[in-house]
Amino acid sequence: MAFAVVAQYQCAPADVDTVRDALRKMRELVASEPANLAYEAHEVVDQPGAFLLYERYTDRDGFEAHKRTDHFAELIRGTVFPLLKERTITFAETV
Numbered sequence: 001m002a003f004a005v006v007a008q009y010q011c012a013p014a015d016v017d018t019v020r021d022a023l024r025k026m027r028e029l030v031a032s033e034p035a036n037l038a039y040e041a042h043e044v045v046d047q048p049g050a051f052l053l054y055e056r057y058t059d060r061d062g063f064e065a066h067k068r069t070d071h072f073a074e075l076i077r078g079t080v081f082p083l084l085k086e087r088t089i090t091f092a093e094t095v
Contacts, residue, residue, distance in 0.1 A: 010087070038056040
C-alpha cells in the first residue's frame with residue numbers, strides 16, 4: 001500500500017530562493033531512493049514564501065528510510081527546516 005506525504009511550508013519572503021534551491025536539489029536526489037514513487041515540490045501561487053510538497057513511497061518504511069538519508073539531513077533538516085515559520089504535514093495511505 002503506497003504511503004503519501006503532503007507537506008506545506010511557509011518561510012519568509014527573504015528565504016524563498018534558499019528554500020526553492022534546496023527543494024530542487026532534493027527532487028533530483030530523492031528520485032534515486034528505491035522506495036520513492038514521486039516527489040513534487042510546488043511554490044504556491046500568490047502566496048510568497050509558501051511551498052507545497054507531494055511525496056509518495058512504496059510504504060511507510062520507505063518514507064522513514066528517506067528521512068535517514070544524508071541529503072534529507074543536509075537539505076531539509078539543515079537548510080529548509082531552520083528557515084520555516086510554519087510547517088504542516090499530512091500522512092496518507094492508499095485506499
